[in-house]
Amino acid sequence: MAKESFDKEIQFLRMLVLTSGAYSRQQFAERLGISVHTFDKTIRRLKDIAGTVKQQPAEDHNTAIHNMLRASYYESADPLLLFLFRSKSLKESESYRLSLLIAALQEQSLTPLELLDRCCEGIPEELALPDEKTIRSDLKYLEQAGVIRKLPGGRPSKYTANNDFVSLLSDEELSDLYAFVDVMANTQVPSVQGYLLRDSLKKALKRRQLPDGASDLFLYKYHYHSRILDEAHLYTIMQAIASRRKLSFHYFTPKSNQSYHSKNTNPLFARQSEGRHTEMLPLKVAYDHQYGRWYLLGYGSGRSQIAICRMEGITQLEESGVVSEDEYATRLAALERNTRYSWLVDMGRPVLVKVRFYNPEGAKRNFIKERVQLQGQWGEITEENDTSFLFEITVNGTQEIKPWLRSFGSSCEVLEPAPLRKEFIKEWKELAAYYEPVRKNIQLPHDGTA
Amino acid sequence: MNLFEKIFNYRMMAQLDEHGAIAVTAQERQWLLMMLEHPDATAAIEPDTLIRLRQYLGGSDERADSFQSIIVEKAGSTASTLYHPLLRTLRQLIVNKSGMQLLHTRKDGNPLPLQTGVPYKLEYSMVKREWYLLWYNRRTRSLMTTRLRSIVHVENMPVSGEFFAQAAAVLTNQLEKRMQHATVEIIPAYNKELSRILYAFSCFDKQVHYDELADTYLIKLSFLGDETEYVLSKLRFLGLRVRVTDHPYMKFRMREAAHKSLARYGYSSVLEPAQDNDGIMSAEAE
Numbered sequence: 158m159a160k161e162s163f164d165k166e167i168q169f170l171r172m173l174v175l176t177s178g179a180y181s182r183q184q185f186a187e188r189l190g191i192s193v194h195t196f197d198k199t200i201r202r203l204k205d206i207a208g209t210v211k212q213q214p215a216e217d218h219n220t221a222i223h224n225m226l227r228a229s230y231y232e233s234a235d236p237l238l239l240f241l242f243r244s245k246s247l248k249e250s251e252s253y254r255l256s257l258l259i260a261a262l263q264e265q266s267l268t269p270l271e272l273l274d275r276c277c278e279g280i281p282e283e284l285a286l287p288d289e290k291t292i293r294s295d296l297k298y299l300e301q302a303g304v305i306r307k308l309p310g311g312r313p314s315k316y317t318a319n320n321d322f323v324s325l326l327s328d329e330e331l332s333d334l335y336a337f338v339d340v341m342a343n344t345q346v347p348s349v350q351g352y353l354l355r356d357s358l359k360k361a362l363k364r365r366q367l368p369d370g371a372s373d374l375f376l377y378k379y380h381y382h383s384r385i386l387d388e389a390h391l392y393t394i395m396q397a398i399a400s401r402r403k404l405s406f407h408y409f410t411p412k413s414n415q416s417y418h419s420k421n422t423n424p425l426f427a428r429q430s431e432g433r434h435t436e437m438l439p440l441k442v443a444y445d446h447q448y449g450r451w452y453l454l455g456y457g458s459g460r461s462q463i464a465i466c467r468m469e470g471i472t473q474l475e476e477s478g479v480v481s482e483d484e485y486a487t488r489l490a491a492l493e494r495n496t497r498y499s500w501l502v503d504m505g506r507p508v509l510v511k512v513r514f515y516n517p518e519g520a521k522r523n524f525i526k527e528r529v530q531l532q533g534q535w536g537e538i539t540e541e542n543d544t545s546f547l548f549e550i551t552v553n554g555t556q557e558i559k560p561w562l563r564s565f566g567s568s569c570e571v572l573e574p575a576p577l578r579k580e581f582i583k584e585w586k587e588l589a590a591y592y593e594p595v596r597k598n599i600q601l602p603h604d605g606t607a
Numbered sequence: 608m609n610l611f612e613k614i615f616n617y618r619m620m621a622q623l624d625e626h627g628a629i630a631v632t633a634q635e636r637q638w639l640l641m642m643l644e645h646p647d648a649t650a651a652i653e654p655d656t657l658i659r660l661r662q663y664l665g666g667s668d669e670r671a672d673s674f675q676s677i678i679v680e681k682a683g684s685t686a687s688t689l690y691h692p693l694l695r696t697l698r699q700l701i702v703n704k705s706g707m708q709l710l711h712t713r714k715d716g717n718p719l720p721l722q723t724g725v726p727y728k729l730e731y732s733m734v735k736r737e738w739y740l741l742w743y744n745r746r747t748r749s750l751m752t753t754r755l756r757s758i759v760h761v762e763n764m765p766v767s768g769e770f771f772a773q774a775a776a777v778l779t780n781q782l783e784k785r786m787q788h789a790t791v792e793i794i795p796a797y798n799k800e801l802s803r804i805l806y807a808f809s810c811f812d813k814q815v816h817y818d819e820l821a822d823t824y825l826i827k828l829s830f831l832g833d834e835t836e837y838v839l840s841k842l843r844f845l846g847l848r849v850r851v852t853d854h855p856y857m858k859f860r861m862r863e864a865a866h867k868s869l870a871r872y873g874y875s876s877v878l879e880p881a882q883d884n885d886g887i888m889s890a891e892a893e
Contacts, residue, residue, distance in 0.1 A: 163611055175805040179815035179824065209617045242610050243617035252619040260626035302614050303633025320631055322639075322663045330656045336698055337651040337690075341642040344689060344731065347674055349610055350638035356620075357629040364627050368702050375698075376730040376741075379810040379837070391674070392609040392634075398677050446683035446733075447844075448806040454679075469802075501681045515871075521715040531684040531736065561682070564844035567867030582872045584846055589865035591850045592858050 163241065164472040165191070167386050169199055170241055171469060174383045206240050238385045239352050250284045254295055259304060259318060266308050266317040269293055323361050335362060336375075343377045346444050349388045381449020387468040391442065393476070394453060398439050401485045403477045404455070408435045409470040432472065437464050438480055440492045445501050447561070452502050456488040463495055465502050498553045500534065500561070505554030510536075511573040512562060515545045525568050532561065547572075610634075640664040641674065647690035684736045691738045691755045700726050706766035709742070710759045722746065723764060725774040729755075734837065743774035750781040752833070785832045789854035793824040797848040804848055807841060825852070839864075 168189060172180075180188065186196040257279045258272055267275070273292045280286060287295075296316060299305045308315045326334060335358045342351025362368075397404050409432040437455035444451055450467060457464030480488075495504045516523050529538070529548055536550030552558050555577045562569050563581070571578045613619070614630060623630060642648065643661055652660070700707055709722045725743040727750075732739065738755040766774075793804055801824065805815070812829040826849075830838055839860055842849060851857045869875070 175802070175809055175815075176817075177813055177815045179817040184817070184819070206617045209621055240617065243615050243620060245611045245613055245616050247613050247616040247619060249618070251613070252616060252622060255613070256619050256622035256626060256628070259623060259630045260628035263626075263628050298613070302612060303636065304614060304630045318628070318630070319633075319636075320629060322636065322660060323629070323631070325659065325663070326656065330653065332702075333652050333656070333695065334660070336695070337648065338639065338642070340651070340690065340694075340731070341645070344733065345642065345645075346678060346680065347638070350635050351642065353615060354631065354635040354639060357631050357635070360624065360627075360629050364629075374701055374728060376728055378730060378732045378834075379734050381806070381810050383806070383809055389610055395674060395677055440677075441679050442677050443679045443681050444683075445681050447681075448803065449809060450806055496679075499681070521713075532682070534682065560844045560846065563846050564840045566840075566843050566864035567871055570868075570871040578872070582869065582874070585865045585868040585872075586874075587847055589862060589869065591847075592862035592865065 163244065163389060165189075165195075165199065166203070166241055166244060167389055168469075168472070170203070170238060171383050171386050174238065174386075202244075203240075206244050238382055239349065241386060241389070242349060242353070250280070250287075251295075253280055253284060254287055254291070255299065258292070258295055258299065262305055262316055262318040263320070264318075264324075266315040268313040268315050269296060270313065272296070272316070320361075323358070328365055328367055331358070331361060331365070332367060334358065339375055343375070343380070346384070347388050347391055349385055352385075383469075384444070384449045384451065387451040390453075390468055390471055390474055393474055394439050394442055397476050400476075400479070401438075401482065402479050403436055403438050404453075404474060405434070405436045405477045406466075406474040407432045407472045408466055409472065410467075432470075435464070435466065436477060437466070438485070438488055440485075440489050441496075442468075443502055447501070454492055454496070454502065456492070463492055463504060465504075496553075498551050500552045500557035503553045503557045505556070507551050507553055508555060508574055509549060509551050510555060510558060510562075510571070510577065512548050513545050513570045513572055514548055514565065515568045515570070516543070517568070525565065528565075636664050645689070647688060650688070650690040650692055651695070684734060689736075693755050693758055693761065694729065694738065696761060697726055697729060697740060697755075700761075700763060701728070704766075704768070704771045706745075706764040706771070707742075708760075708762045708764050709753075710761070711753050711757045712759060713757075718759065724751070725766060725771055727775065727778050741778070743778050745774075748777060750778050750785075782831070786829055787832050787835065787854075789828050789830075789838065789857055790852045791826045791828060791842070792850050792852050793826070794848060794850060795821070795823050798822060798824070800848060804845060807845055811838070 172185065172189060176185075182193050182196055186193045189196070191199075254276055257276050261267060261272060261275045269289065269292055273287065273289055276292060277286050296305065300307060300316070303319055305316045306319045308317060323331065335355070338351055338355045338358055342348045342355055345351070394404065396402075435457070437453075437457045439453060439455040441454040442451060443454055450469065453466045453468055453471065455464055455466075456462065496502065498507045514525050514529055517525055526538075526546065529536075529546075533548060533550065536548050538546050539549050540547040550558070555574065559577070559580075562571060563584070571581045612632070614632060640661070643652075643657065643664070648657060699705075706723065706725050709724065710718070711722075712718050723745045725745075726740060727743060728741045730739045730741055730752075731737070740751075740753050740755060740758065742751050742753065743749075744751045791808070793801065797804065805826075808826055808828065814827045816825045816827070817823075818825070828838060835857065839857060842851060842857070842861060843864060851861060
């Protein structure tokens with residue numbers, strides 16, 4: 158069977174989340190590089206999955222999908238986007254069989270033949286009965302996934318569900334573990350495995366008739382929901398790094414108008430795609446908390462050398478050639494050297510940035526200083542008096558730190574470097590013009606500076 | 608194995624549910640083991656439970672290459688204590704629909720008299736790295752937000768189911784009333800940075816409108832009143848790319864920030880007073 162790619166679904170959901178209802182069907186399809194027909198088909202499929210996962214009554218299925226996805230912040234911390242990872246296709250007969258097997262092994266151990274009997278009893282009449290070979294291959298899959306395990310001992314071998322770490326816990330311990338998993342899944346990266354585990358623990362609580370404290374007991378403010386989608390590539394990348402393999406993929410830079418291109422099997426309809434084919438040796442993955450975005454950092458082929466790709470632009474990801482341990486180590490050292498002073502991922506020339514932060518007047522606590530200490534990365538406070546303090550940091554280029562400094566408004570004055578100071582003056586002048594009571598004609602800069 | 612596995616399929620999950628069965632994969636156990644290494648795990652889970660869990664998970668699963676060695680986190684806030692010691696107590700109170708007696712301090716550290724009320728939700732701010740308790744204050748009959756850090760003491764105080772339901776209804780109502788809306792226009796010259804801008808706003812409840820003729824995007828944000836400062840800091844963060852179009856107070860604050868900043872650089876100008884600032888003190892950059 159051909160490898161199932163989820164690129165389309167990922168790009169689709171990302172666009173839905175980011176643009177929340179901005180586009181019509183045609184506009185949406187056009188921007189994704191797919192047909193309106195494919196758009197409709199995908200929407201139907203996603204709604205079906207989302208509806209099953211959320212167990213919504215049928216009449217709710219008509220809700221526009223972007224409304225389903227809309228972050229209803231004060232109702233639930235459940236990431237609906239998680240359903241992406243539940244969309245792997247599976248034949249009906251297989252899903253029945255696998256779930257019967259897992260269910261039969263919950264609190265007992267059984268041999269393959271005993272399991273075959275259970276399956277034959279449980280399978281709905283309209284579906285074909287499984288044979289022993291099928292059951293054995295199912296068991297092999299489940300064992301590989303770690304869902305069940307083989308018990309030690311002689312033949313015939315016996316299997317049981319691999320849930321001991323849950324069943325050995327008392328009610329109170331299980332409840333604590335559930336809360337812990339909820340907090341960690343929501344605050345740490347990566348998170349998808351945590352969310353999946355949390356769903357299982359919630360079921361375990363339900364089985365013991367314990368209140369789960371509901372997934373809406375904890376709220377997490379300012380979550381970047383789409384970060385979950387980018388985790389889709391993490392495992393492939395991690396495996397490639399571990400085996401020192403290169404990755405090849407089709408890359409769409411974030412500035413291109415299209416973010417996906419259907420792989421047409423019929424060459425007559427093949428269109429020139431805007432993406433470009435890229436190969437790199439993956440070295441690290443960076444998560445940017447400012448925007449909730451992921452980056453893949455690696456060593457590119459050709460002139461590009463150290464290469465940085467936004468995860469959202471990566472499609473058709475595949476492993477390719479192996480490199481030597483020496484080469485890997487050299488490239489990794491070079492990357493670490495080059496990104497040491499990156500506010501995010503910029504590898505420009507290091508420059509010392511000096512700014513003066515002003516303490517808030519008449520406030521009960523110095524929230525400016527608190528924020529600088531919390532978010533200022535490796536920067537240092539060098540001088541301090543009653544009204545202000547000096548902050549110094551060496552960064553690769555000023556472009557990435559600039560939005561952060563600007564977010565402090567008039568509580569921050571850039572001292573050095575001089576060009577950055579000038580840029581701030583220019584921008585504040587233009588911003589003031591944006592908000593003058595009577596709007597004047599505004600001349601926009603075309604230099605694309607941050 | 609990757610994240611797209613048959614085992615996670617949605618139909619299969621629904622069938623497992625019917626059987627009351629659970630399926631946990633090796634990947635999930637590895638993730639849990641990794642999280643149990645976090646220093647704050649000890650605050651969340653009893654020491655002997657933690658030992659048993661670590662032993663079981665560490666013993667039975669092959670250790671995979673850790674994510675921690677390949678993931679670099681950038682521009683995040685320094686993690687202070689993630690798991691506040693009071694989380695467990697408060698969570699139990701909320702799960703049991705119990706009331707509470709609460710002793711906490713003001714922002715400046717001065718103690719307040721003992722209060723009674725109903726705990727409602729626990730909220731974590733990813734930006735401030737801080738836990739908050741949302742609760743119903745019995746005396747003022749209003750929604751309160753208190754940093755867990757400021758709580759000196761909390762104690763269980765049984766309340767009737769009726770009282771609890773009443774409090775919850777009041778809180779839902781008050782949260783709704785605090786909802787504010789602001790429309791942010793993306794300046795069309797920056798449309799090529801659309802992805803970046805939308806990412807920056809993706810942490811808010813929002814609706815986007817696109818006017819094809821004018822090639823202009825409008826983002827309608829919905830947020831709670833006390834989050835206005837955070838929205839403002841996001842707007843300053845994005846600088847020239849965006850403009851608030853319909854929120855007089857926020858517009859005033861943006862203008863004020865620009866004028867005061869220019870004054871820092873030696874450019875003084877006359878700032879007209881706000882037409883509608885509701886008498887709110889400005890506290891920039893919170």
